[in-house]
Amino acid sequence: MKMIVEFWNSHSESIIGIGYKALLCVAILFASTLVAKGVRRSINKANDRFEKLDATLVPILCATATYVVYIIGGVFILDIFGVNTTSIIALLGAAGIAVGLALKDTLSNIAAGVMLLFLRPFRSGDFVEIGSVMGSVREINLFTTILETFDGLYISSPNSVIWGNSVKNYTRNGKRRMDIVIGIAYSDSIDTGLDVLKRIAVEEPRFLQDPAPETMVVSLAESSVNLQLRGWTTIGDYWQTCWDLNKRVKEEIEKAGLTIPFPQRSVHVVANPGTAEAAEAGA
Template sequence: METDILSPDIVNQAQSWISNNQELIIHYAVNIAAAILTLVIGFIAVGMLTRGVNSVMKKRNVDTTISDFVTSLIKYGLLAFVIIAALGRVGVQTASFIAIIGAAGLAVGLALQGSLSNFAAGVLLIGFRFFKAGDYVEAGGTAGTVQSVQIFTTILMTADNRMIVVPNAKILNDNIINYSKEKTRRLDLVIGVSYRADLKLTKEVLTRIINADPRVLKEPECRIAVSNLGASSVDFIVRPWVEAGDYWALKFDLLEKIKNELDANNIGIPFPQMDVHLIKNDVA
């Protein structure tokens, strides 16, 4: 004999409750469906709006760092609004909910002071425009090409294609060196030659190499002079000006050309060496 899972009394009570609360059930079902629809449509609308804002700013040649930062702010602000609206459709009192969020936000803010300082630092970095996307900078104890400034962090890419995520507050609280801010840079080379070398000939060779390279700018004028009488060498400074984009290529090429030309003119490039004198004492 099979045993019924639910007794007739329970089934009757359930049917009675459903019949007596049909309006309430329909009301909550409609609200839940409306809340889900609000979330779906809201998320889609937020995505379309943020993409549209980002596209408009790019068409108007707004810097990538600014467009990414503003887009992130709009996105998360609108998502919070959509979630609150969906909760309101379910029947949650949004006024009290916002108050709870405010109190929770205060507690979280106290616990996440570092994140808030990163957010404030990001706003200041965008506002003061210390750098923009594509600039090569040294900041926060590292160096790389700026990809974007996010709400809490800045993304850098190194020359060997490594991504570095640096907190905004660390960048703002440290020195910022922007190597791409100006169109031109000065290349500083120190060339050491032997004390036996002809200094006049050495300067002529260096001048000839500099003047022969079209990447070296005529203005400001390149400075070539003796800068130091070292322990084992006479040091020349060679300071040509160059377009920022040609800096590294020119540096590597000049070092190679200078070495070859000095060798061709029998001008020695010394290396550190030590003379040791032995004194013999005759012991009676």
């Protein structure tokens, strides 16, 4: 007991100082956590209220704000213990170069994610085709882009792969053109077929009038004359309109007395003269 008292008497100021600094560090960490949560909550509330930010940008802003708050808190903690932050920054810079070389692929994903968010080739909810993958964009984070396919599959693709491929965005322009192709027989009237398609185009309320629908003879195929109906719809109406028109075009073409031919081949059998003479000699 006497040793403890003597130790306290001789080191009390140092112990109190260290304890005070430790409490300050804990308080700073706790405050940093609260501030980071508050900043994330504020970003989400501001986005919900004004709806000015793309949903893909919100996770990036939240993560960046959190890192900044904790870095500032760490600087305060180092300053409390009297650490020369200038030397630390220089050391971190050198270490950053080494880590950057070791993690160049990871850093390339981050850089690609920043470029995707800056140039905005797609937004959350857009339906895109990237390379061999098609799906709806769910999220862009620092490292990956999250897609969901038609059949509900989850796809996580590195941002560098997305950035290095051509992006086909089916949603961005707000409208799409559908091409309905139907073949009629060569003996059928082309004008009658075109009249059927024009009537369908006029009666379809989901077609946009600008650009206006068009009908044309698109090709002379081997077994049929191919007619085409082109029309524009909004993105939301595209697929249902396409499915409905494929059914209706077939029914209306047949109702008009026109024929939808099957692929045909004419085969001519020519007997070998030598084989015929041999057969006659044997007889």
